[in-house]
Amino acid sequence: MSTIFGVAPQMLFGQLLLGLINGSFYAVLSLGLAVIFGMLNIINFAHGAQYMIGAFVAWIGLTVFGVNYWAALVLAPLLVALLSVLIERLMLRRLYQLDHLYGLLLTFGLALIAEGVFRNYYGVSGESYDVPEQLQGGVNLGFMFLPLYRAWVVLAALSVCFAVWFAIERTRLGATLRASTQRPDLVQALGINVPLLMTLTYAAGAGLAAFAGVLAAPVIQVNPLMGSHLIIVVFAVVVIGGMGSILGSIVTGLGLGLIEALTKVYYPEASGVVIFLIMVIVLMVRPAGLFGRQA
Amino acid sequence: MMSQGAGARGSSAPMFAALIVVGLVAPFLVYPTFLMKVLCFALFASAFNLLLGYVGLLSFGHAAFFGFGAYVCGYVCKSLGAPPEAGILAGTLLAGALGAMFGALAIRRSGIYFAMITLALAQLVYFIEVEAPFTGGEDGLQGIPRGHLFGLIDLSNNLAMYYLVLAIFLAGFWLIHRTIQSPFGQILKAIRENEPRAISLGYAVDRYKLLAFVLSATLAGLAGATKAIVFQLASLTDAHWHTSGEVVLMTLLGGLGTVLGPSVGALTITGLESVLADKVGSWVTVIMGGIFVVCVLVFRRGIVGELRALRLGRRSQA
Numbered sequence: 001m002s003t004i005f006g007v008a009p010q011m012l013f014g015q016l017l018l019g020l021i022n023g024s025f026y027a028v029l030s031l032g033l034a035v036i037f038g039m040l041n042i043i044n045f046a047h048g049a050q051y052m053i054g055a056f057v058a059w060i061g062l063t064v065f066g067v068n069y070w071a072a073l074v075l076a077p078l079l080v081a082l083l084s085v086l087i088e089r090l091m092l093r094r095l096y097q098l099d100h101l102y103g104l105l106l107t108f109g110l111a112l113i114a115e116g117v118f119r120n121y122y123g124v125s126g127e128s129y130d131v132p133e134q135l136q137g138g139v140n141l142g143f144m145f146l147p148l149y150r151a152w153v154v155l156a157a158l159s160v161c162f163a164v165w166f167a168i169e170r171t172r173l174g175a176t177l178r179a180s181t182q183r184p185d186l187v188q189a190l191g192i193n194v195p196l197l198m199t200l201t202y203a204a205g206a207g208l209a210a211f212a213g214v215l216a217a218p219v220i221q222v223n224p225l226m227g228s229h230l231i232i233v234v235f236a237v238v239v240i241g242g243m244g245s246i247l248g249s250i251v252t253g254l255g256l257g258l259i260e261a262l263t264k265v266y267y268p269e270a271s272g273v274v275i276f277l278i279m280v281i282v283l284m285v286r287p288a289g290l291f292g293r294q295a
Numbered sequence: 296m297m298s299q300g301a302g303a304r305g306s307s308a309p310m311f312a313a314l315i316v317v318g319l320v321a322p323f324l325v326y327p328t329f330l331m332k333v334l335c336f337a338l339f340a341s342a343f344n345l346l347l348g349y350v351g352l353l354s355f356g357h358a359a360f361f362g363f364g365a366y367v368c369g370y371v372c373k374s375l376g377a378p379p380e381a382g383i384l385a386g387t388l389l390a391g392a393l394g395a396m397f398g399a400l401a402i403r404r405s406g407i408y409f410a411m412i413t414l415a416l417a418q419l420v421y422f423i424e425v426e427a428p429f430t431g432g433e434d435g436l437q438g439i440p441r442g443h444l445f446g447l448i449d450l451s452n453n454l455a456m457y458y459l460v461l462a463i464f465l466a467g468f469w470l471i472h473r474t475i476q477s478p479f480g481q482i483l484k485a486i487r488e489n490e491p492r493a494i495s496l497g498y499a500v501d502r503y504k505l506l507a508f509v510l511s512a513t514l515a516g517l518a519g520a521t522k523a524i525v526f527q528l529a530s531l532t533d534a535h536w537h538t539s540g541e542v543v544l545m546t547l548l549g550g551l552g553t554v555l556g557p558s559v560g561a562l563t564i565t566g567l568e569s570v571l572a573d574k575v576g577s578w579v580t581v582i583m584g585g586i587f588v589v590c591v592l593v594f595r596r597g598i599v600g601e602l603r604a605l606r607l608g609r610r611s612q613a
Contacts, residue, residue: 037407043407043410043411091588091592094592095591095592098595100406100407101353101406101407101410102591102595104353104355104407104410105543105547105587105590105591106587106588106591106592108540108543108587109583109584109585109586109587109588109590109591110584110588111584112540112580112581112583112584112587113580113581113584113585113588114584115580115584116577116578116579116580116581116583116584117581119577119580120577120578120581228536232414232415232418232536233415233418235411235414235415236411236415236418238411239404239408239411239412239415269426272422272426273419273422273423276415276416276418276419276422277419279412279415279416280400280416280419283400283401283403283404283412284400287403287404288404
């Protein structure tokens with residue numbers, strides 16, 4: 001049997017697929033962070049918690065109310081977005097005039113609350129979520145076995161990324177949004193309701209995170225800590241890519257997912273730290289980030 | 296970033312005298328082990344405040360230095376059999392060296408990126424501490440000997456241990472206080488208030504930031520190393536991002552950019568945790584998150600800051 005640098009192809013491609021999945025989550029989450037930061041000037045530490053809540057809403061929906069996967073894929077983001085509207089209206093809004101760091105601290109507190117509440121009711125061992133029956137099984141591609149659900153996750157996440165890119169770069173709403181990022185005062189003077197736009201942006205970003213959470217539920221264990229693990233890595237991804245460009249976020253997210261997977265195959269000890277090490281190198285060579293503009 | 300100036304510039308001798316008296320008497324009134332924990336976290340939070348309160352840099356990874364100091368001290372005392380003073384010194388210095396590396400990287404970006412970079416770097420250290428062969432993995436380093444200080448004073452005596460911790464805290468606190476009052480501290484505050492202006496005046500801003508970062512990391516390492524000797528334990532909890540968040544909360548609750556605030560915050564949070572631990576169990580995280588939210592929304596000056604505002608307000612009315 002042939003091998004690639006001493007590793008069976010089945011194993012290599014399996015890990016690469018997993019890397020692509022992780023990479024699409026990095027992409028979706030860093031995209032949401034960047035969109036929120038662009039509009040609200042706040043780094044949303046609760047992004048990981050919103051991803052975790054998305055997964056839990058799907059799991060609770062299925063086990064308690066019998067809501068199936070496809071409905072959860074729509075309902076969980078909506079629910080989290082509604083919750084985020086409240087957070088933005090009642091709390092974040094009061095902080096826009098202050099230093100940006102207060103937004104980070106507030107959302108950090110919210111993340112602690114969410115993590116603590118779910119940990120109290122569901123422990124840390126994790127709950128498993130069955131793959132929906134339409135996507136069970138897989139196809140044999142000859143060089144590897146491709147589980148249908150995993151292919152769907154990558155496809156769905158990338159489509160969402162593309163949709164976000166399209167909405168921001170190619171629609172009228174996106175143009176307004178970009179204008180408000182640059183000069184909110186002028187946009188407001190033109191009669192556009194900028195505060196409403198900010199609320200919707202925060203809700204949409206949080207909804208994206210919840211959508212990723214539902215996608216993730218059948219792949220990994222649904223666990224109260226899943227969000228905080230992910231958000232720290234996503235912060236490193238954001239530092240590496242810079243928050244200046246949407247396509248940059250997507251490319252950086254996917255690329256880092258793949259690099260992480262390759263590390264897992266060839267040097268598993270370093271797979272947990274490789275993204276942080278890349279961050280260190282990028283900071284030394286190109287401090288503004290790969291796609292960032294020098295501040 | 297967000298606080299008032301140095302405050303009244305009078306002599307600080309009365310404050311130190313009061314601190315020393317309270318510190319000397321306290322172990323006869325309150326359980327010394329609890330006090331030692333408070334003092335370690337008070338030093339940790341004061342070191343953190345030097346950075347956030349006076350330079351305006353939010354490090355979200357300060358647990359890395361605290362935990363690293365604890366691990367180094369534990370390793371030196373337990374595996375190498377060195378006396379406690381050597382362990383504490385090694386933990387402090389190596390945490391400072393780690394701070395120099397992190398600082399050099401993190402000050403390349405500012406504001407929100409600085410916070411994200413320090414958090415990610417701290418996670419890197421955390422992973423290494425989970426995996427490395429000499430850190431004891433999930434168990435941490437247990438049974439670190441307290442030993443004899445300078446070969447003379449038996450630290451297994453809780454009161455002797457307490458007075459050592461008190462001396463370390465007072466020394467660290469004094470150093471931070473002196474730093475803030477010095478011309479160097481004035482420049483740090485200038486950077487916080489208006490960085491471009493400080494650059495245009497000819498100050499090498501990055502060098503000042505780095506020096507403040509290293510000093511803060513060194514003192515955080517001192518606090519961690521001391522805690523390792525007191526509790527005879529260096530654990531992953533010390534290096535976890537929750538601990539980084541906790542020290543932010545202590546500083547915020549006590550009063551950002553005030554001299555005594557971080558210590559008041561450390562006392563409040565540590566006290567709250569020990570009272571709540573038996574009653575509400577794991578809801579503690581939720582309560583801490585709640586305090587965070589309340590502090591940011593309506594209590595940004597913190598306890599000491601509010602008290603000072605109250606006092607100043609009364610004086611201006613009279």
